[in-house]
Every structure is written in structure tokens, then in C-alpha cells.
Amino acid sequence: MIELSSNSNEEKGFVEFRRKVRSAEVLSASMSRLLQDLQFTGRLSVILQNGQVLKSGYEEGYFRKMEPDERTKLQ
Numbered sequence: 001m002i003e004l005s006s007n008s009n010e011e012k013g014f015v016e017f018r019r020k021v022r023s024a025e026v027l028s029a030s031m032s033r034l035l036q037d038l039q040f041t042g043r044l045s046v047i048l049q050n051g052q053v054l055k056s057g058y059e060e061g062y063f064r065k066m067e068p069d070e071r072t073k074l075q
Contacts, residue, residue, distance in 0.1 A: 010038065013037055014038060016034060021056050021057060024053035024056050026053070040061065041059040041060045041061030043058065043059040044056075045058070
């Protein structure tokens with residue numbers, strides 16, 4: 001049951017992340033905290049012209065953080 005709520009919170013966080021990217025809110029402190037909470041490992045890009053955000057986007061990282069027990073299985 002705890003795992004389901006954790007996945008739900010992660011999903012909500014990622015939805016908020018995508019909303020912020022679409023609305024060009026990528027330079028805020030809340031976005032920085034959200035990226036840390038999501039443990040985002042991808043690339044976030046912002047294109048500015050004359051102080052205005054023209055385009056923002058992201059590329060997802062393909063590496064996930066391994067749990068300690070997964071590391072021992074690989075060795």
C-alpha cells in the first residue's frame with residue numbers, strides 16, 4: 001500500500017514538472033526543488049531571447065537510481 005502512494009506522489013510530481021516546462025516556469029526555485037524531489041537525471045533546456053523564454057523542454061534520463069539490494073545482485 002505504501003508503494004502505491006509513493007508511485008502516486010511521484011506521478012503527481014512528474015505531472016507538475018511537465019506543466020512547469022510547458023508554461024516556461026523552468027527557472028524558478030520551486031522547479032529546482034521539484035527536480036530534486038523527482039531525482040530527475042535528464043536534460044532541461046531553455047531558449048531565451050531578450051529576456052523572454054522562447055522555448056523550454058526536457059529529455060528524460062535513462063538511468064535510474066538502484067536500490068542497495070539490486071547492487072548486490074549484480075555483483
